[in-house]
Each structure stands twice: as C-alpha cells, then as structure tokens.
Amino acid sequence: MSSLLRAENLGKEYPLPKGVLQVFRGVNFEIEAGDVVAIMGISGVGKTTLLNLLGALDRPSEGTVYLEGEDLFARNESELARVRNRKIGFVFQFFHLLPEFTALENVSLPLMIGGLERKKALEKGASILAEVGLGDKADCLPAQLSGGEQQRIAVARALVNEPKLLLADEPTGNLDWKTGEHMLNLLMDLHRRRGLSSVLVTHNDKVAQYCRKRYVMERGELKLLD
Ligand SMILES: Nc1ncnc2c1ncn2[C@@H]1O[C@H](COP(=O)(O)OP(=O)(O)O)[C@@H](O)[C@H]1O
Ligand SMILES: [Mg+2]
Numbered sequence: 001m002s003s004l005l006r007a008e009n010l011g012k013e014y015p016l017p018k019g020v021l022q023v024f025r026g027v028n029f030e031i032e033a034g035d036v037v038a039i040m041g042i043s044g045v046g047k048t049t050l051l052n053l054l055g056a057l058d059r060p061s062e063g064t065v066y067l068e069g070e071d072l073f074a075r076n077e078s079e080l081a082r083v084r085n086r087k088i089g090f091v092f093q094f095f096h097l098l099p100e101f102t103a104l105e106n107v108s109l110p111l112m113i114g115g116l117e118r119k120k121a122l123e124k125g126a127s128i129l130a131e132v133g134l135g136d137k138a139d140c141l142p143a144q145l146s147g148g149e150q151q152r153i154a155v156a157r158a159l160v161n162e163p164k165l166l167l168a169d170e171p172t173g174n175l176d177w178k179t180g181e182h183m184l185n186l187l188m189d190l191h192r193r194r195g196l197s198s199v200l201v202t203h204n205d206k207v208a209q210y211c212r213k214r215y216v217m218e219r220g221e222l223k224l225l226d
Contacts, residue, residue, distance in 0.1 A: 004033045004197045005054060005165060009063035012049050023049050024220040025062065031213075033164070036191060036198045038207050040225075041217035047201045048093075048169055050217065054199060055088050055167045056080050067165070085114050089158030089196075091168040091187075095150045097142040097157075104129060104138035107156045114161060128156045132186060148179035152186065159190060166191065166198040173203075180204065 011025035023046040031037050041047050052058040054065060056072045065072045067087060072080065084090075097106045108125030112118060129135055132152040142150050151171060158166060171187060172180030188210050191198045200207055208214055214225040 002033055003030050003066075004035075004068060005199075006030045006066045007054060007063065008066070010050070010053060010060050010065065011062035012046070012053060012058075013061045022220065024217065024222065027063070027222045029054070029215065029222060031165075031197050031199060033197055034195060035213070036188070036200065036211045038211040038214045039199060039201045039217065039222075040203065040214060045217045046220070047217055050222070051167050051169050051199065051201055055090055055165075056084055057090070085110060086161060087163050087165060089161070089163040089166045091151070091154050091158050091166070091171045093170040093173040095142070095147075095154045095174075097150055097153055099142050102139050102141060103134060103145065103153045106142070106153055107160055110157060110161050125156075125160060128160050129153070131190075132156045146179075147175050148183065151175060151183055155183075155186065155190065159194065159196075162194070164197060166196045168198065169201045170203070171200065181206070184210075 007027060007029040010027040013020040013022045027050065039047055039050065053060050056065065059073055067083065072083065075083065101109070104122060104125050107129050108121040111121035111124055126135065126138060129138055132155055134149060134152055134156070137145060137149060142153070145153065168187065172183050175183055184204065184206060187198065190196065215222050216225055
C-alpha cells in the first residue's frame, strides 16, 4: 500500500495572552490508502488540533503534511480550500450542519461549492442521503432530526464529493451508545465500499477492532500502540 497522507515533524502552538501553549511537537503520522487509523487520548490532549492539521483546516507551527505526496501547506488559502473540498471529508463531533438548510441542501452544498450546478448537486446529494438511510428526511431541517440522524447527514455531506480521505473527530461522541454503534458500523461500511482512507478520533474501543494502527496522544506526543 502507498502512503496517502503523511505528517512530518508536526508541531502546533496557540498564542496565549501571555506566551504560547505548545500542544504537541515532533508528531509523525502516516495513513496508507484504504487503511483505518484510530487516534485516542484524553480530553484536551490535542486530538482535534491534530485532525485539523491533517485536514488542512489549520496551519502547523512547524512541520508539514503531505497529501498524495504534495506539501499541503505550500499552498495558499484558496488552493487549500479546493483540496479540502475535493479530497477530504470531515465529520465533526458536534455535526456542524447549517441550521437554516434542509438535510438535502446540507449534503449537496459541497458539490455546489465545487462548481456543480444546483440540480445535479441535489440529485447526487439525494443518492448519498439514501445511501446513509435518510432518503425520507431530505426536506427536514437539522433541528427536526435526532442526533444520530444529524450525524448521518454530516457523514453524507463529508462523502458527497467522493473524497479519498475521511477524517472523523469523535463521530460518536455526542450519541448514545447504541446510536454510536450504528454510526460506527455505517462509517466502516462506507469506508470499505468507497475505498476510503479513514482517520477516527475516538474513545470507543470497538473501533480498535477495525483499525490496523492505533495511535495515542499523550503529553504532547503521538505514539503508535502495538
Ligand atoms: N484555538 C485555540 N486557541 C488556544 N488554545 C486552543 C485552541 N484550540 C485548542 N486549544 C487548546 O489546545 C489543547 C488541545 O485542544 P484539543 O485539540 O481540542 O484537544 P482534544 O481534541 O484532544 O480534546 C487544549 O488545551 C485546548 O484548550
Ligand atoms: Mg477534540
């Protein structure tokens, strides 16, 4: 297998009112095409910060990330936005759906942003909405849906552009146990069917079964578990 995403010597600090907060440094990370990797670690340790760098939502203080061999952070903001839109799907802990748009519009939006005409975008959006089992909820607003349903919409939105890489930040973190299990099964199913490479930040031990590699973030370092 070849490496799809590779982070080298990644470091991130945030400015504080006085000085800086060094979240981590010297982080090396790699995911091969088709693989599933888990990132674990206690709250506040820097998992979201790392995922945001892997997905180019934020820039590192040092080091860089290569996606298909290309240095992501050598790009300017508009190029980065295009790479994110085309190649990376994100699922967030708190869903991050747009409240004033319907389920179908939320799912189709990345396609329209990518330049597809509205009618075609809605058609494709509808097909992936059906794939996550929510074809009958297309016209609902997020507030009319359960947490599990909202997260399925978010998964459909993340995958509508057929990205190679799926980054999910505690995708079951705000779901009850059973709904979380369903979500995990759905993600693993989509992972296989769509030939994704997936990085899951999670506390759920069950994820470990699916993963060839598990990392844990601890005291500013990312360690590979065996
Ligand atoms: N934008 C920010 N500015 C300053 N500090 C931040 C910012 N985002 C996160 N942090 C801090 O960085 C550390 C890691 O946060 P985070 O990556 O969200 O951890 P986790 O996802 O593992 O819970 C925490 O101490 C958090 O308070
Ligand atoms: Mg987090």
